[in-house]
Each structure stands twice: as C-alpha cells, then as structure tokens.
Amino acid sequence: MKLYNTMTGQKEEFVPLRPGEVTMYVCGPTVYNYFHVGNARVFVVFDVVRRYLEYRGYKVTYVQNFTDIDDKMIKRANEEGTTVKELGDRFIKEYFDDAEALGIKRATYHPRATENIDNIIEFIKKLIDRGYAYVAGGDVYFDVSKFGDYGKLSHKNIDELISGARIDVNELKDDPLDFALWKAQKEGEPGWESPWGVGRPGWHIECSVMANTFLGQTIDIHAGGPDLVFPHHENEIAQSEAANGRPFARYWMHVGFLNVNNEKMSKSKNNFFTVRELREKYDPEIIRFFILTSHYRSPLNxxxxxxxxxxxxxxxxxxxxxxxxxxxxxxxxxxxxxxxxxxxxxxxxxxxxxxxxxxxxxxxxxxxxxxxxxxxxxxxxxxxxxxxxxxxxxxxxxxxxxxxxxNILEDKEQVVDEDIRRLIEERQKARAERNWALADKIRDQLRDMGIILEDTPSGVRWKRV
The missing domain is CATH 1.20.120.640 (Anticodon-binding domain of a subclass of class I aminoacyl-tRNA synthetases)
Incomplete structure (x- = not known):
C-alpha cells in the first residue's frame, strides 16, 4: 500500500509504527456553524481511508477533534447572547447529524479542546522549560527561531513564510512568525487559570496536545484540508517535536482544494454551501458519492x-x-x-x-x-x-x-417485505385473470409505498424510490 506524503512530496510505502495497527489524527471542525461542502470532502475522504485500512486488516485508532474555543466561536456566542460552551454543544450535535447522514463513522475518540486544558497547560510548561517558548504579558509564544526545521512541511524557508503569511501585528512577540500557545483573557472571553494568568489556549497547541494524549508522541497519519498545511500543521510539528524530541507524524495527508462553480467558495460570492442546506434538496449519499468520484488530492469543482x-x-x-x-x-x-x-x-x-x-x-x-x-x-x-x-x-x-x-450503495431492502411480496403476487394474479382495474389499483398502492414495478419478459422487477 502506498500513500502520498505531503512532507516528502511523493508516494511512499505505508508502514505503520506498530505492525497491524494504525494511529490517525484528522483535524475536525471549529464548532460555531454547520460545516460546508469543503469540510465534507475532508471528513468523507478520511472516513474512507480509515474504512479501507480496516478492510485491509488494520486496527485503526482514529481521532477527530472539535475546536470548541476560538476567536470565531467567541464572536458568534457574543452575537447570539449565549456562552461559548452552549454554542459548542449545539454545533457538535449538528455536526454529528450531518456527518452521520453522509455515512461518516464516528471516530474512536472525539476530544474537545476545552476538555484538555490541563494537558495543554502542562505541554506549554514543557516547551518553556525546554527553551522553545517564552512568556510575554500574559501570553505565551513559541519561538520559531529555536526550531531549525520550521517550514519542512510547507517546503518554504523562513523568509518566504514571513512574506507570505497573514501574521497578526503584535508588539509582544519577539518575531512576526512566533505563534501563540496561550492567550491572556480579554473582556468578554472565557478563560482558565494558568501559571501565566487567566487565558485560553491557541489553536495550534490544541491539536498537538489531543494527538499526543490520545495517540502518543509519534502517530502514523495526520490529515486535514489543504489550507491547514501552513500555518496549522507546520506549527503542530514545531511544538510537538520541540516538546517530545521525536517525529510527530510519519505520514501527512491533505485533500485537494475545492472550488464552487470554478471559484473559491465565499459567502460574499453567494457560492457558499453547507451540507445542511444541500440535504434539503439532495440525498446525502449523493454528496458522498460525488466527493469520492474524484481522487482526493485532485482539485475538485x-x-x-x-x-x-x-x-x-x-x-x-x-x-x-x-x-x-x-x-x-x-x-x-x-x-x-x-x-x-x-x-x-x-x-x-x-x-x-x-x-x-x-x-x-x-x-x-x-x-x-x-x-x-x-x-x-x-x-x-x-x-x-x-x-x-x-x-x-x-x-x-x-x-x-x-x-x-x-459506504455507498446500501441495499435498503435485502429481503422483500412480506406485504410487498403479497401485493406483487396479487397483482400478478389479477393480470392473469385480466382484471386490469385491480392490477392498476395495486400498482398505484405500491407506488404510494415508494415501490416502482417493471414488467419484463422474465417477470416483475421492483425497486424503491
């Protein structure tokens, strides 16, 4: 079995760390809204990767997190006059509704960032102790200059990353590329006690800690959308390998970009589709099937x-x-x-x-x-x-x-219902007796039950609609 490793830029033979077992971490949603079709591609693709690995005999431990503390969540909760926790609870429930409709199997673990605060704090302490992080005004930042391999996933050097990245202007940071591990609490934000004051974790540290907690210091496969290569996954590598002194993930997998009507999906262009909206008009199996008709690394329109x-x-x-x-x-x-x-x-x-x-x-x-x-x-x-x-x-x-x-083409009726079989036999008898009115009445009755009949030289066929 071979897979394309983003880290090396080529296909490699897949050899897990432990024979017969696979550890796999897939970045999940930030739960402030329904997920869109681009998210769906990530979730469906790696659901199939997991299912295929299991089909080939591997025991797969699959982790997909929920980011339930984030700037977008805080903003939406404040707009709605609710708490961040209530917002997260609501959209985690909605996530499972849409995901299960798409035939996505639940992960082995679905950790939430807010349930791992203690582990996050300990992880940050470790980075500070090892000289990779520093405290500045109640915030804690990762010192990118101390990690010599920074940029190895996105294949860019430091100068390229500085010029190409959208980096917040922050006078507290030593360097523009340094990223927040812990953010001091601002007015109207939730916070947790820490050695650096009340605050909340940065986005990148959450995934590193949850992967470390549920799968170990080195995992087999880390996966996600193409927009996560930099900075999210690049930062995960830096902080994880700095803390543990060993490789973070053996294989990195990313799906291709998804456009809508040949343009980048954007609410401003009115081409933004959530799975919940699409489900109003389409069977979700059609969405899943559409996603799988393209190779996962290819751009998808x-x-x-x-x-x-x-x-x-x-x-x-x-x-x-x-x-x-x-x-x-x-x-x-x-x-x-x-x-x-x-x-x-x-x-x-x-x-x-x-x-x-x-x-x-x-x-x-x-x-x-x-x-x-x-x-x-x-x-x-x-x-x-x-x-x-x-x-x-x-x-x-x-x-x-x-x-x-x-997970397509479900046989929704493996055994013909007795009522359906009986009605088909009654209709056949009516036809044999040339009782066309009764035969048509039974056909209409079956149609109302969602059963379409097809008379063929070999007999009657039926299907559900």
Whole structure:
C-alpha cells in the first residue's frame, strides 16, 4: 500500500509504527456553524481511508477533534447572547447529524479542546522549560527561531513564510512568525487559570496536545484540508517535536482544494454551501458519492449541476444492484455451474483484486468507483433468465463488499417485505385473470409505498424510490 506524503512530496510505502495497527489524527471542525461542502470532502475522504485500512486488516485508532474555543466561536456566542460552551454543544450535535447522514463513522475518540486544558497547560510548561517558548504579558509564544526545521512541511524557508503569511501585528512577540500557545483573557472571553494568568489556549497547541494524549508522541497519519498545511500543521510539528524530541507524524495527508462553480467558495460570492442546506434538496449519499468520484488530492469543482450528474451515476449503480438481486431471487438452482458461469464468477473475483490494487495506490476512490461500474456493466450483460441464482449471489456479495468499503450503495431492502411480496403476487394474479382495474389499483398502492414495478419478459422487477 502506498500513500502520498505531503512532507516528502511523493508516494511512499505505508508502514505503520506498530505492525497491524494504525494511529490517525484528522483535524475536525471549529464548532460555531454547520460545516460546508469543503469540510465534507475532508471528513468523507478520511472516513474512507480509515474504512479501507480496516478492510485491509488494520486496527485503526482514529481521532477527530472539535475546536470548541476560538476567536470565531467567541464572536458568534457574543452575537447570539449565549456562552461559548452552549454554542459548542449545539454545533457538535449538528455536526454529528450531518456527518452521520453522509455515512461518516464516528471516530474512536472525539476530544474537545476545552476538555484538555490541563494537558495543554502542562505541554506549554514543557516547551518553556525546554527553551522553545517564552512568556510575554500574559501570553505565551513559541519561538520559531529555536526550531531549525520550521517550514519542512510547507517546503518554504523562513523568509518566504514571513512574506507570505497573514501574521497578526503584535508588539509582544519577539518575531512576526512566533505563534501563540496561550492567550491572556480579554473582556468578554472565557478563560482558565494558568501559571501565566487567566487565558485560553491557541489553536495550534490544541491539536498537538489531543494527538499526543490520545495517540502518543509519534502517530502514523495526520490529515486535514489543504489550507491547514501552513500555518496549522507546520506549527503542530514545531511544538510537538520541540516538546517530545521525536517525529510527530510519519505520514501527512491533505485533500485537494475545492472550488464552487470554478471559484473559491465565499459567502460574499453567494457560492457558499453547507451540507445542511444541500440535504434539503439532495440525498446525502449523493454528496458522498460525488466527493469520492474524484481522487482526493485532485482539485475538485463543485456545482449543483455536477451533483445532479452524480445522482444519475448513483442511480445507475442502484439499477444494477436491483438487476443482480432480481436474478439472485429468481435464478435457477439444484444444478452444477456451467463453464460460462464458472468463468463469470472468476471474473467477479478479479474485480475485487482490481479494486484493492487501485485503492492500495494512494486510496484512488475515482478508479475504485470505475471498477464498480465495470462490475455492474458485466453483470447487466451476463445475467439472464435461467442463470444459477448462486452466480448472481456471488456478484451481489462482491459488489456489496466493495461498496461497503466506500459506504455507498446500501441495499435498503435485502429481503422483500412480506406485504410487498403479497401485493406483487396479487397483482400478478389479477393480470392473469385480466382484471386490469385491480392490477392498476395495486400498482398505484405500491407506488404510494415508494415501490416502482417493471414488467419484463422474465417477470416483475421492483425497486424503491
């Protein structure tokens, strides 16, 4: 298995620190609002990375944090006349609502920054004791000049970082690149007692401490959005390696940028979409499927038209699934496979091998979905009346196995409901008796239940809508 490491700028063989186990930290949301489609790409992509690692036999400890103390949270809480904690509680709940709708599995741990204040304070003390941080007027800053490898993730030197970074003007800092580990409390802000006075942690230190607390001093995979490479992840590396004297993360993974209608997503351009808004018009599985049809490192353009195209593609997969299920339920049995059927089942196994091959190559979900479409096409071409039902069952099992890794194409009705089966049989009897009025009445009744019938030479097929 190979993955692209942002640190080295190339694909590398994936070798975890401990055989058979993977530790993985993914930067989560700042919980002051619903998350947008760009966030969704990060969360969906690394959900699939985790699922695939588990599919390949690894035990994955997956941490995704909540940033629940932050300038944006303080501003929004003050605007709403609520507390930062109440705001965080509310949007953590909303996060899980949207994430679970997108088929994102809960992390092994979902730590909150405010639940780790004591550990953060101890970590900052350690940095001060080791000479990497200094106190200035109730704030504590990391001294970038003391960390010789600063810039190794973003591949920029100090001069480039100074000229390209948006750095707050602060007379208390020794150097413009130095960043806050602890911020003194201002009026109207929440705060915690510390050796440097009442205050709150800086953003970067929160993730370092939560990764250290829940996964250890060196982790296998650290992941997030492309905007986090600098300064957030660069600063995490500096403070973590300065404190612990060892590498922080072995592999760094970042998704590509997401644009909306070929422009950067921005509220001012009125092209800002939250997942909650999109869910009002689209099944969230369509959003997930759309995200996975592109390689995670490629730039991704989002538009409602492209989402409609994704819906059409997903519908084709569902139609293929229903076709396979039809022959699985109606196929022949009680005989040996024919030579053609044996050849087909061998080819079906080959699709699994191809799926693994492309996913082993830096989690290429786009090519993995292409393999699934090819499997569907071959099934549509090969399966016909008289086929052995176990041949269709083989295709069904492999299809659902591969789609299960991506968490798409759920078989919402693995067994036909007794009521549906009974109504279909009654309609067939009415048709045989040429009682067209009753047959049409039953068809309408099934349509009201969300069941669409299709009369074919091989019998009646049905699907849910």
């Amino acid at each position: 989002f538009s409602l038209e492209l989402l409609d195209q994704a819906k059409n593609g997903l519908d084709r997969l569902y139609n293929g699934l229903e076709n396979i299920k039809f022959f699985m339920n109606r196929g022949a049995e009680g005989r040996e496979y024919t030579a053609e059927e044996r050849g087909f089942t061998d080819r079906v196994d080959g699709y699994r091998d191809r799926f693994v091959q492309v996913m082993d190559d830096d989690f290429n979900t786009a090519d993995a979905i292409a393999v699934i479409f090819e499997l569907i096409r071959e099934c549509n071409s090969f399966l016909k009346e008289g086929i052995h039902k176990q041949v269709a069952k083989k295709a069904y099992d492999v299809l659902m196995e591969l789609c299960g890794v991506l």
